[in-house]
Amino acid sequence: xxxxxxxxxxxxxxxxxxxxxxxxxxxxxxxxxxxxxxxxxxxxxxxxxxxxxxxxxxxxxxxxxxxxxxxxxxxxxxxxxxxxxxxxxxxxxxxxxxxxxxxxxxxxxxxxxxxxxxxxxxxxxxxxxxxxxxxxxxxxxxxxxxxxxxxxxxxxxxxxxxxxxxxxxxxxxxxxxxxxxxxxxxxxxxxxxxxxxxxxxxxxxxxxxxxxxxxxxxxxxxxxxxxxxxxxxxxxxxxxxxxxxxxxxxxxxxxxxxxxxxxxxxxxxxxxxxxxxxxxxxxxxxxxxxxxxxxxxxxxxxxxxx
Amino acid sequence: xxxxxxxxxxxxxxxxxxxxxxxxxxxxxxxxxxxxxxxxxxxxxxxxxxxxxxxxxxxxxxxxxxxxxxxxxxxxxxxxxxxxxxxxxxxxxxxxxxxxxxxxxxxxxxxxxxxxxxxxxxxxxxxxxxxxxxxxxxxxxxxxxxxxxxxxxxxxxxxxxxxxxxxxxxxxxxxxxxxxxxxxxxxxxxxxxxxxxxxxxxxxxxxxxxxxxxxxxxxxxxxxxxxxxxxxxxxxxxxxxxxxxxxxxxxxxxxxxxxxxxxxxxxxxxxxxxxxxxxxxxxxxxxxxxxxxxxxxxxxxxxxxx
Numbered sequence: 001x002x003x004x005x006x007x008x009x010x011x012x013x014x015x016x017x018x019x020x021x022x023x024x025x026x027x028x029x030x031x032x033x034x035x036x037x038x039x040x041x042x043x044x045x046x047x048x049x050x051x052x053x054x055x056x057x058x059x060x061x062x063x064x065x066x067x068x069x070x071x072x073x074x075x076x077x078x079x080x081x082x083x084x085x086x087x088x089x090x091x092x093x094x095x096x097x098x099x100x101x102x103x104x105x106x107x108x109x110x111x112x113x114x115x116x117x118x119x120x121x122x123x124x125x126x127x128x129x130x131x132x133x134x135x136x137x138x139x140x141x142x143x144x145x146x147x148x149x150x151x152x153x154x155x156x157x158x159x160x161x162x163x164x165x166x167x168x169x170x171x172x173x174x175x176x177x178x179x180x181x182x183x184x185x186x187x188x189x190x191x192x193x194x195x196x197x198x199x200x201x202x203x204x205x206x207x208x209x210x211x212x213x214x215x216x217x218x219x220x221x222x223x224x225x226x227x228x229x230x231x232x233x234x235x236x237x238x239x240x241x242x243x244x245x246x247x248x249x250x251x252x253x254x255x256x257x258x259x260x261x262x263x264x265x266x267x268x269x270x271x272x273x274x275x276x277x278x279x280x281x282x283x284x285x286x287x288x289x290x291x292x293x294x295x296x297x298x299x300x301x302x303x304x305x306x
Numbered sequence: 307x308x309x310x311x312x313x314x315x316x317x318x319x320x321x322x323x324x325x326x327x328x329x330x331x332x333x334x335x336x337x338x339x340x341x342x343x344x345x346x347x348x349x350x351x352x353x354x355x356x357x358x359x360x361x362x363x364x365x366x367x368x369x370x371x372x373x374x375x376x377x378x379x380x381x382x383x384x385x386x387x388x389x390x391x392x393x394x395x396x397x398x399x400x401x402x403x404x405x406x407x408x409x410x411x412x413x414x415x416x417x418x419x420x421x422x423x424x425x426x427x428x429x430x431x432x433x434x435x436x437x438x439x440x441x442x443x444x445x446x447x448x449x450x451x452x453x454x455x456x457x458x459x460x461x462x463x464x465x466x467x468x469x470x471x472x473x474x475x476x477x478x479x480x481x482x483x484x485x486x487x488x489x490x491x492x493x494x495x496x497x498x499x500x501x502x503x504x505x506x507x508x509x510x511x512x513x514x515x516x517x518x519x520x521x522x523x524x525x526x527x528x529x530x531x532x533x534x535x536x537x538x539x540x541x542x543x544x545x546x547x548x549x550x551x552x553x554x555x556x557x558x559x560x561x562x563x564x565x566x567x568x569x570x571x572x573x574x575x576x577x578x579x580x581x582x583x584x585x586x587x588x589x590x591x592x593x594x595x596x597x598x599x600x601x602x603x604x605x606x607x608x609x610x611x612x
Contacts, residue, residue, distance in 0.1 A: 164544075190496050190543050197545035201552060237496050238470075239503035239574075246507060268545075 003049040003090045004118060004150055007180050010211055010275050013266075013304045016092070017042055017297050018051035018216065018281035021079040024072040031074065035083035045298050047089060051182070051279060052076035054094040054122070058232070067228040077108055080117075090116055092152070092182075097138035098124030098131030105133050106141050114148040120182055122154055139176060155181035155213060157191035158235045160198070167199035174211055182214040182279060188235040189261050193268055200272050212275040215265055217258045217300075218283050219292040220244060221251035225284045255292050262300055278304065309355040309396045310424055310456055313486050316517055316581050319572075319610045322398070323348055323603050324357035324522065324587035327385035330378040337380065341389035351604050355395050357488070357585060358382035360428070362402040364538070373534040383414055386423075396422055398458070398488075403444035404430030404437030411439050412447050420454040426488055428460055445482060461487035461519060463497035464541045466504070473505035480517055488520040488585060494541040495567050499574055506578050518581040521571055523564045523606075524589050525598040526550060527557035531590045561598050568606055584610065 003014055022034050042050070057070040076093050084091070093112075097105060112119070121142070123135030133141075142151055153173040160166035170181055186192045196213055203210040220226050226244060230236055240257060247253035262278055269276040278300050282293040309320055328340050348356070363376040382399050390397070399418075403411060418425070427448070429441030439447075448457055459479040466472035476487055492498045502519055509516040526532050532550060536542055546563060553559035568584055575582040584606050588599040 188496065190494065190545070193545040194543055197548040201548050204552075237500055239496070239499040242503040242507050246510075 004115060006048070007118070007152075007212055007277075008150060010209055011306075012212060012269075012275035012277070013306045014048035014212075014214075014277040015046070015297060015301055015304055016049045016051055016214060016277055016279040017045070017047050017293075018053060018279050020053045020055055020285075021074040021076050024074055026074070031079075032083055035079070036086075039084065039087055041294060042297075043088070045294065046301050047297070048277070049089050049092060049118075050084075050087060051092045051120075051281070052080055052084075052094060053281075054096040054099070056096040056099060056122075056124075062231055062233075064231060067224055067231055090118060092118045092120060094120045094122055095138065096122050096124075097133045097135055101132045102137065102141065105138060106145055109142050109149060110145040112146060112149050114146065114150065118150040118152065118179075120152045120154065143177060150179045151177060152180040152182055152214075153178040155183045155195065156233075157183060157186065157188065157195045158233060160195040161188070161191045161235065164198075166195055167202050170199060171202060171206070171208065174208070178211065180212045180214060180277075183216050184232070185216050185218045185229060185234050185281065185283065186261060186265070187229070187240055188237055189264060191235060192265060196269065196274055196276075197272065200274050210274055212277055213269075214277040214279045215262070216279040216281055217262045217296065218281050219251060219258055219289055219296060220254045221284065221286060221289045221292070223250075225289070229283060251288060251292050255296055258296055259299060262296075263303060266303060310421060312354070313424070313458075313518055313583075314456060316515055317612075318518060318575075318581035318583070319612045320354035320518075320520075320583040321352070321603060321607055321610055322355045322357055322520060322583055322585040323351070323353050323599075324359060324585050326359045326361055326591075327380040327382050330380055332380070337385075338389055341385070345390065345393055347600060348603075349394070351600065352607050353395060353603070354583070355398060355424075356390075356393060357398045357426075357587070358386055358390075358400060359587075360400040360402040360405070362405060362428075362430075368537055368539075370537060373530055373537055396424060398424045398426060400426045400428055401444065402428050402430075403439045403441055407438045408443065408447065411444060412451055415448050415455060416451040418452060418455050420452065420456065424456040424458065424485075426458045426460065449483060456485045457483060458486040458488055458520075459484040461489045461501065462539075463489060463492065463494065463501045464539060466501040467494070467497045467541065470504075472501055473508050476505060477508060477512070477514065480514070484517065486518045486520060486583075489522050490538070491522050491524045491535060491540050491587065491589065492567060492571070493535070493546055494543055495570060497541060498571060502575065502580055502582075503578065506580050516580055518583055519575075520583040520585045521568070522585040522587055523568045523602065524587050525557060525564055525595055525602060526560040527590065527592060527595045527598070529556075531595070535589060557594060557598050561602055564602055565605060568602075569609055572609060 006014055022031050054076050055073045080091055121138045124131035142149055155170055243253050244250045280293050280297040282290045312320055328337050360382050361379045386397055427444045430437035448455055461476055549559050550556045586599050586603040588596045
């Protein structure tokens with residue numbers, strides 16, 4: 001069954017890889033080379049789907065200096081339309097909705113083929129900014145112009161750690177149309193387990209059928225990448241930071257940590273009977289880190305059923 | 307090698323079982339029956355040592371109502387001397403030092419055989435109380451009257467979560483004579499890993515040889531026992547609480563959780579090269595929970611080297 005029908009059926013155990021499109025400044029020929037290489041490399045893993053991130057300058061979110069400078073990237077919708085047409089599975093295109101005027105977003109939403117594309121609508125990262133389109137407006141647009149287009153939301157275990165009500169927030173999103181949820185990179189396994197557990201039992205109490213959670217994992221080959229993750233709001237436990245800081249090969253240590261954590265979470269979701277998927281992303285653009293992410297996805301493929 | 311020499315040599319992988327002595331109101335004959343049954347039951351596991359807790363009314367520590375009423379228990383020093391003389395291994399006797407006038411504590415400390423007994427000196431649970439003897443005074447007494455008596459301290463991963471400096475506090479204790487550390491019951495594995503990791507790398511930086519950590523695990527057969535653990539200051543993750551609350555057999559679920567957590571921590575300590583021991587205690591006095599604790603210790607015996 002293909003990813004979109006699988007998600008709509010609230011199925012489980014799918015594997016996704018997440019990409020950030022190339023930099024905006026990349027010339028068009030080079031962009032196609034990158035896209036072709038990506039299709040070639042990821043095509044071998046047996047992925048159920050691809051995620052294309054929509055990078056926003058989130059410096060308004062965090063007053064600390066961004067560990068990596070912000071570089072604008074190609075609009076994922078354009079990258080998909082112009083360079084990834086040969087990719088064989090459904091694609092989940094993120095929309096940082098605050099970047100787009102309503103007419104532009106409306107046009108994009110209505111043009112999407114619901115049998116090929118899903119979307120994750122992401123609200124502006126801070127309340128202070130005046131977004132072109134708010135998340136609520138974007139959701140209303142989708143409902144209006146393309147209700148068949150499957151859309152998901154972002155789940156943040158870290159917020160659950162601090163406020164304890166992320167599962168209720170997600171159930172509200174679900175009631176207004178979210179068909180799945182995708183997390184940030186998971187380093188704090190307890191936080192992810194707490195969220196999925198609370199969500200699961202709340203669904204049980206309400207008699208609501210749970211939608212799939214997609215848990216994101218990644219490798220981290222340097223302290224700078226780790227700093228960046230923290231800057232983005234990811235909770236990285238001290239022991240993980242210590243292990244990476246002192247490892248002879250931090251990338252290998254991180255690969256191993258991610259594999260162990262993903263495997264444990266897979267077992268936890270199975271025990272609960274919660275539908276889930278795994279998403280592997282490469283946070284960094286360094287070649288060795290991308291290679292390790294691909295290796296992680298390939299290994300996780302063997303641990304997922306279906 | 308026996309436990310005391312093993313700990314002094316900063317060795318690793320020992321197994322301990324922790325008991326609370328019978329209630330003070332128990333008649334003497336019955337106390338001996340309980341002690342005999344304990345020796346019989348625990349004798350089969352192949353323990354390296356026994357811990358005898360010294361229960362203090364900690365209601366000053368927490369303004370919330372104590373889930374189980376406080377009942378005074380027999381002084382562990384007396385219980386050992388009068389009822390457990392047939393027990394074959396070294397015993398770690400806790401001293402809630404705030405309960406004892408200095409002359410009494412001095413007499414006890416000087417009477418102990420350092421080849422048979424170790425101690426953990428525990429300070430009063432709140433700064434408000436006026437303890438008969440402070441922890442600093444108790445440590446000074448030990449150094450004065452029986453410096454060969456091996457003594458340990460309490461390590462609190464939960465405090466590390468909140469303040470981030472528990473490893474430094476432990477290194478200070480170590481400098482003044484603590485030969486090992488024992489944790490509270492571990493439910494938050496991340497917190498335990500963070501503490502041991504920070505301690506390990508701080509030892510490395512200082513060129514200090516680490517002393518063994520003894521991690522305590524237990525089973526929990528009811529929500530009331532869980533409430534009691536929380537009351538005592540143990541962080542219990544939501545997913546663990548949810549699992550127990552919804553399990554057909556909470557005791558079995560808890561047994562399984564404890565086994566998985568202990569096994570993971572064993573692997574983590576081995577990878578770090580940190581000396582450690584495992585302590586299994588029964589928080590509750592219900593027979594089925596005690597039986598499950600004994601079963602947990604027996605199973606963990608097979609997973610420890612040496």
